[in-house]
Amino acid sequence: MNGxxxxxxxxxxxDSGTAALKARTGRSLVAAVDRMRHPVDGKxxxxxxxxIHLCGAANSREWIEEYxxxxxxxxxxxxxxxxxxTGHPAPSHWPEGRVPASLADHPVVWVxxxxxxxxxxxxxxxxxxxxxWEKAARGTTGERYPWGTSPTAxxxxxxxxxIAGTTAVSRYHSGVSPYGVYDLCGNxxxxxxxxxxxxxxxxxxxxxxxxxxxxxxxxSVNDASxxxxxxxxxxxxxxxxx
Numbered sequence: 001m002n003g004x005x006x007x008x009x010x011x012x013x014x015d016s017g018t019a020a021l022k023a024r025t026g027r028s029l030v031a032a033v034d035r036m037r038h039p040v041d042g043k044x045x046x047x048x049x050x051x052i053h054l055c056g057a058a059n060s061r062e063w064i065e066e067y068x069x070x071x072x073x074x075x076x077x078x079x080x081x082x083x084x085x086t087g088h089p090a091p092s093h094w095p096e097g098r099v100p101a102s103l104a105d106h107p108v109v110w111v112x113x114x115x116x117x118x119x120x121x122x123x124x125x126x127x128x129x130x131x132x133w134e135k136a137a138r139g140t141t142g143e144r145y146p147w148g149t150s151p152t153a154x155x156x157x158x159x160x161x162x163i164a165g166t167t168a169v170s171r172y173h174s175g176v177s178p179y180g181v182y183d184l185c186g187n188x189x190x191x192x193x194x195x196x197x198x199x200x201x202x203x204x205x206x207x208x209x210x211x212x213x214x215x216x217x218x219x220s221v222n223d224a225s226x227x228x229x230x231x232x233x234x235x236x237x238x239x240x241x242x
Contacts, residue, residue, distance in 0.1 A: 110231060189205070
């Protein structure tokens with residue numbers, strides 16, 4: 001399955017060394033981007049080393065333990081493996097419960113926090129916390145955006161892009177984070193494990209193709225009811241040190 005730039009997610013995933021990532025994305029990355037394939041869902045994950053990072057709008061210095069996070073959001077193809085293995089209900093937009101071929105490498109949407117948590121449990125993973133997600137997006141030095149300080153809407157799929165729908169998760173090479181993680185701005189909001197503003201609500205980050213560009217900053221806060229699902233909401237997973 002080819003992404004919008006003619007490069008398949010599988011090809012991207014196999015070519016995962018730091019030098020290859022720099023060449024493909026043009027991004028200044030951390031010194032060594034360690035990656036692994038998760039043994040259950042097969043997704044490529046990036047290691048986020050323990051240590052201090054700048055967090056939140058005030059750039060507070062916070063220490064966080066080492067963890068791994070999915071390089072790409074959970075795609076429709078990934079989610080179909082889960083529904084096939086478990087019998088979990090498919091998203092409402094899949095015809096007859098099957099993924100449209102044209103959307104296989106797009107992020108899964110129309111999934112609630114409960115659906116995302118069920119996938120994570122099946123895979124032996126968790127939803128990332130707000131701090132984990134933010135460090136993966138901003139690196140240790142608190143970049144304003146995953147790609148740096150420049151407010152460039154062309155590096156992600158937001159309302160200003162005019163696409164009006166999801167895109168393949170490997171499309172925006174120039175928008176990757178310092179850890180080589182994709183789609184941390186735009187495409188879809190992502191469910192987190194961090195509770196939200198009231199009981200039964202959980203945080204989301206990243207903004208979406210429906211969102212104006214200003215909402216995509218990783219420090220931005222959003223939340224929703226755990227049973228909410230929408231056309232612009234998906235997730236990715238994390239896991240502790242292997």
